[in-house]
Amino acid sequence: MVQRLAMQKLPDTDRTLFPTIRELLCFAALLGYSEKRRIPLDRDKGVEDISYQQFERGDAEDLIYLIALAETKDPEVLKDGEESRCAEIFEEYANGGLQILREAMLRGGGEYPDRDILELLKERGYLNTDEKEPDLSGIKF
Template sequence: MFADVRVRRPQQHERLMLELQQDAKFPAFRDILLFAAAVGFAQGRRAPFHDTAGDPIRYDTLVGPAFADTLVSMIAANEAGDDPEIMDDTRLQERVKIFEEYANGGLEYIQELINTRKQPTATVVLDLVTSALTDENQNTEIAVEDLLSGVTW
């Protein structure tokens, strides 16, 4: 269906991706890329690749989780803004490039947080997730048990 479209992994973040897999318990590199792209988009961090890429991931593997293709498409649609044709099947590679750059930017941001906070990788990830789930405009308390009820580590 997706021909042979591949999603590149930024080689400069290979060590961080291994840490995220081991310490933060991400099951696969695709999960790290999906998380990093969401973080990159939320932070407005889109970073082109500056060096070679690590082993690519087949697009059909990346979009294995039900939400993944939607995430890639939503990021691209928001980036393209006034270009609805970005969703055309013939422009999948362009959507993938946008996704890759946001994933790269997200990994840069995560690495910066790890470097500046001097906290374990898993703690930084948990803080990012907690922050995303917390509405900054409300001062409602959320029980830790509620936040972690759906998380498998």
């Protein structure tokens, strides 16, 4: 599923849903955290390591620490030497988020994962499609 979402082109397009596996895992971790779905990795089923250097670019590394801090509510998790603890929390929420995405794709048939995920985000209240255009009349430059 990870390969499909981050590497395979969407049907009838020349783009992928997520530009990189890093972006997919960050999205999944945020979704898992939001839905309170933290699932330990089953190392017996095999896991593919993603180089930590991939997360040092941009804001991805900050997100790992932010999720760990939000989960533990303990600033000690940000100290040197706690990186593996932070990574484990992030991985488990990403795993939970990937499970949510998998369920959404199975429910929607999986042919169009972008539509399946969009529908999931709508039904869970992350996207408000009923919202009208914002009233900009009071804004002056």
